[in-house]
Amino acid sequence: xxxxxxxxxxxxxxxDKKAALGPDINLKEFDDSFVVxxxxxxxxxxxxxxxxxxxxxxSGLDVTQKERAGTFFQKDTSVIHCHSSQDGxxxxxxxxxxxxxxxxxxxxxKLVSVDADKYTxxxxxxxHDGYVIRALPxxxxxxxxxxxxxxxxxxxxxxxxxxxxxxxxxxLHIITGCSTSPHMKRGIHVGISEFFIKKNAKLSFTMIHNWxxxxxxxxxxVAQVEEGGLFLNNYICMKPAKxxxxxxxxxxxxxxxxxxxxxxxxxxxxxxYDLGGRxxxxxxxxxxxxxxxxxxNGGRIFARGHLIGxxxxxxxxxxCKGLLLKGGLIHAIPELEGHVDGVEMSHEAAVGKIAQEExxxxxxxxxxxxxxxxxxxxxxxxxxxxxxxxxxxAEIDRAIEESDKDVM
Amino acid sequence: xxAIENLKVEVGGxxxxxxxxxxxxxxxxxxxxxPNGSGKTSLLMTIMGYPQxxxxxxxxxxxxxxxxxxxxxxxxxxxxxxxxxxxPTIRGLKTRQxxxxxxxGEADAEGLAKRVNFSEFLGRDVNAGFSGxxxxxxxxxxxxxxKPDLMLFDEPESGVDMENIHLxxxxxxxxxxxxxxxxxxxxxxxxxxxxxxxxLIITHTGYILDYVAADKGQxxxxxxxxxxxxxxxxLNCIGQNGYExxxxxxx
Numbered sequence: 001x002x003x004x005x006x007x008x009x010x011x012x013x014x015x016d017k018k019a020a021l022g023p024d025i026n027l028k029e030f031d032d033s034f035v036v037x038x039x040x041x042x043x044x045x046x047x048x049x050x051x052x053x054x055x056x057x058x059s060g061l062d063v064t065q066k067e068r069a070g071t072f073f074q075k076d077t078s079v080i081h082c083h084s085s086q087d088g089x090x091x092x093x094x095x096x097x098x099x100x101x102x103x104x105x106x107x108x109x110k111l112v113s114v115d116a117d118k119y120t121x122x123x124x125x126x127x128h129d130g131y132v133i134r135a136l137p138x139x140x141x142x143x144x145x146x147x148x149x150x151x152x153x154x155x156x157x158x159x160x161x162x163x164x165x166x167x168x169x170x171x172l173h174i175i176t177g178c179s180t181s182p183h184m185k186r187g188i189h190v191g192i193s194e195f196f197i198k199k200n201a202k203l204s205f206t207m208i209h210n211w212x213x214x215x216x217x218x219x220x221x222v223a224q225v226e227e228g229g230l231f232l233n234n235y236i237c238m239k240p241a242k243x244x245x246x247x248x249x250x251x252x253x254x255x256x257x258x259x260x261x262x263x264x265x266x267x268x269x270x271x272x273y274d275l276g277g278r279x280x281x282x283x284x285x286x287x288x289x290x291x292x293x294x295x296x297n298g299g300r301i302f303a304r305g306h307l308i309g310x311x312x313x314x315x316x317x318x319x320c321k322g323l324l325l326k327g328g329l330i331h332a333i334p335e336l337e338g339h340v341d342g343v344e345m346s347h348e349a350a351v352g353k354i355a356q357e358e359x360x361x362x363x364x365x366x367x368x369x370x371x372x373x374x375x376x377x378x379x380x381x382x383x384x385x386x387x388x389x390x391x392x393x394a395e396i397d398r399a400i401e402e403s404d405k406d407v408m
Numbered sequence: 409x410x411a412i413e414n415l416k417v418e419v420g421g422x423x424x425x426x427x428x429x430x431x432x433x434x435x436x437x438x439x440x441x442x443p444n445g446s447g448k449t450s451l452l453m454t455i456m457g458y459p460q461x462x463x464x465x466x467x468x469x470x471x472x473x474x475x476x477x478x479x480x481x482x483x484x485x486x487x488x489x490x491x492x493x494x495x496p497t498i499r500g501l502k503t504r505q506x507x508x509x510x511x512x513g514e515a516d517a518e519g520l521a522k523r524v525n526f527s528e529f530l531g532r533d534v535n536a537g538f539s540g541x542x543x544x545x546x547x548x549x550x551x552x553x554x555k556p557d558l559m560l561f562d563e564p565e566s567g568v569d570m571e572n573i574h575l576x577x578x579x580x581x582x583x584x585x586x587x588x589x590x591x592x593x594x595x596x597x598x599x600x601x602x603x604x605x606x607x608l609i610i611t612h613t614g615y616i617l618d619y620v621a622a623d624k625g626q627x628x629x630x631x632x633x634x635x636x637x638x639x640x641x642x643l644n645c646i647g648q649n650g651y652e653x654x655x656x657x658x659x
Binding site (some may be wrong): 355357358360361362363364365366367368369372375376378379380381382383 | 456457458459479480481483484485489490492495496498499500501506509510512533550554
């Protein structure tokens with residue numbers, strides 16, 4: 001197991017390596033020891049306390065598991081539920097996969113560098129768990145697989161590693177929620193996600209974050225999209241967290257591969273978010289789109305986007321719109337990098353307040369000023385996401401609707 | 409009834425309207441003529457209640473209520489509606505939702521849209537990328553759902569192609585209860601008696617007169633209402649002699 005040791009060695013060297021972006025976090029202030037929770041059967045899930053269920057529902061986890069192709073549920077460091085209910089879809093805890101399925105080594109740390117920073121290193125050196133979700137070749141999931149990473153223990157550092165594989169010609173939809181229990185205040189979530197979208201496969205990945213106000217969050221995600229593949233990555237974060245930094249990246253390694261990132265973010269007072277998306281277009285016919293809608297009602301938001309066109313005959317667009325409602329900061333940093341003739345790349349960035357003209361227009365149709373404002377804000381957050389199943393659209397709409405009161 | 413008395417309006421310290429007296433009785437439709445920059449749109453925006461149009465003197469009453477200083481939405485609730493010339497785009501708000509907002513949730517968006525040939529736009533963001541003619545039909549659709557008693561039209565026929573001008577004209581006539589096409593049992597006199605809707609229409613071309621039998625014409629020149637007469641006569645006069653001459657001859 002030379003390779004395994006090598007990973008540990010590299011990780012050990014990076015334990016103090018600061019991340020390129022975002023405030024540095026002293027991981028020694030958190031506890032990453034294991035917390036045992038017992039496994040729950042289907043019916044136990046439905047027996048969870050109402051307050052907890054509500055937190056889960058807001059993150060897209062349906063405890064009844066109706067209209068879900070599978071479920072993965074990790075509480076603190078333990079997997080408490082994991083199963084697949086559709087042929088062609090595998091849902092496996094990653095520790096189990098590392099133990100029993102040698103093939104996972106072909107994917108493990110293949111896209112994210114284990115020594116990228118102290119967070120990647122921490123996950124390798126003290127892996128709690130995480131999920132492997134795989135759609136077998138040609139399989140089409142009718143319902144989404146749901147995955148939830150839940151924090152309950154005060155002061156915990158949760159280290160997870162996820163691997164998502166859409167095999168050739170498959171279609172896979174995943175909704176993943178990250179949340180904390182209602183009483184929890186402080187903790188850190190470090191999550192590695194590696195996505196493999198093979199030839200002509202389609203993967204939609206919708207992530208909804210519902211953190212506590214004192215939470216630190218450091219996801220590290222990289223995707224690889226092969227010929228004719230589609231990666232649709234949606235991120236919704238409407239609830240406050242103290243510090244969140246991530247820069248998910250996609251490499252389009254085959255012809256006609258497509259990646260589209262959509263994010264909807266609200267930053268409240270005390271929040272510092274540094275969020276971005278980066279897509280490398282490496283083959284003719286590649287297409288990429290990054291769309292971000294950010295609202296600050298007092299928080300600090302850095303909204304980054306970076307498109308890199310390396311060959312001719314690619315098309316890429318970046319849209320970054322920010323709305324300042326009650327002070328705060330929105331710093332939009334759109335970057336386009338064309339390396340050759342024949343790339344078609346554009347961006348559109350705007351940061352501002354709600355136009356008085358739009359409020360007056362709606363008021364002349366009978367809405368009060370407050371109603372008009374919330375209608376405009378809801379419209380601003382209502383991003384069209386082509387190719388997203390209706391059911392997941394409904395989950396996004398619900399997350400937006402739920403937090404509507406907080407935003408205003 | 410809308411009654412405006414001795415109204416003086418300024419925007420950013422500049423007087424845009426002065427000595428405005430205007431009375432629109434239930435069932436009446438008035439046409440507002442005037443060259444560019446004469447204050448026509450300002451008058452509509454003042455009636456609708458846009459706060460940047462500051463009323464310095466005078467007052468406006470509608471249905472007996474003093475509306476001079478009440479907010480836009482309260483005027484809308486009283487029954488005043490505006491068809492905009494250049495309304496803003498509202499991203500993410502679908503036209504269908506907008507129609508529902510106008511109708512307070514009761515409007516049949518699909519049915520109404522069919523009448524203005526606008527069904528395929530219901531799923532699009534309000535005014536996003538609409539052509540001039542599409543904006544006009546969208547505005548009319550919203551008014552159809554809103555059903556105001558006083559309708560203010562800011563150049564409803566501008567930018568509308570020949571194919572749709574008939575549709576726009578007929579729709580406005582219907583909104584103002586002046587649609588004489590279906591000659592049912594009611595006599596013209598009876599229709600007139602039962603008519604309650606009021607209209608104030610800004611027009612440059614006068615095309616709208618082919619569809620809506622307006623009761624009175626007004627010329628707004630340099631911020632003042634300078635003439636009240638038969639709208640056709642005014643239109644002819646302007647056509648032959650221009651606004652300046654027209655104002656002088658009518659005075």
